[in-house]
Amino acid sequence: MKLIGWFVLNIALVTILFSxxxxxxxxxxxxxxxxxxxxSDNIPVEKNNPADAAKEKATTITAQFVEFSLGDxxxxxxxxxxxxxxxxxxxxxxxxxxxxxxxxxxxxxxxxGWASNIKLQGKWFVIKYIYKMLPQPPDGPLANVPxxxxxxxxx
Numbered sequence: 001m002k003l004i005g006w007f008v009l010n011i012a013l014v015t016i017l018f019s020x021x022x023x024x025x026x027x028x029x030x031x032x033x034x035x036x037x038x039x040s041d042n043i044p045v046e047k048n049n050p051a052d053a054a055k056e057k058a059t060t061i062t063a064q065f066v067e068f069s070l071g072d073x074x075x076x077x078x079x080x081x082x083x084x085x086x087x088x089x090x091x092x093x094x095x096x097x098x099x100x101x102x103x104x105x106x107x108x109x110x111x112x113g114w115a116s117n118i119k120l121q122g123k124w125f126v127i128k129y130i131y132k133m134l135p136q137p138p139d140g141p142l143a144n145v146p147x148x149x150x151x152x153x154x155x
Contacts, residue, residue: 058128058149065123068099068116072137089145124154
């Protein structure tokens with residue numbers, strides 16, 4: 001139960017950090033126009049401040065969901081058509097539940113009460129993501145990490 005409380009507190013902290021305007025957020029250019037899984041058209045991400053929205057762009061990839069794990073931070077692991085693994089630190093949409101809570105009997109220190117949603121594993125998604133500066137635990141410095149803004153099943 002303490003682990004679930006810790007996880008909820010961690011998610012609340014990340015949510016607060018996401019809601020703050022971060023002038024230091026960088027954008028990523030897809031840069032690899034030969035990779036069919038990367039969409040070179042950048043799509044603006046909605047923000048409260050229009051000036052910030054112009055700075056922050058989402059990149060789109062098509063990738064297969066591999067697994068979710070919870071270590072010091074969340075890890076949403078995907079693999080694109082070239083075999084490159086993508087490790088996203090957060091998922092800001094609520095359409096899919098890549099992670100599922102475990103029963104108390106199945107919870108331990110390693111899984112911290114969360115597991116990968118096996119119903120979504122192996123499915124292909126169109127993912128829009130950005131890079132955000134987030135704190136790295138425990139008490140670590142900020143790092144520029146990929147964060148999923150939205151995901152949709154590939155048609």
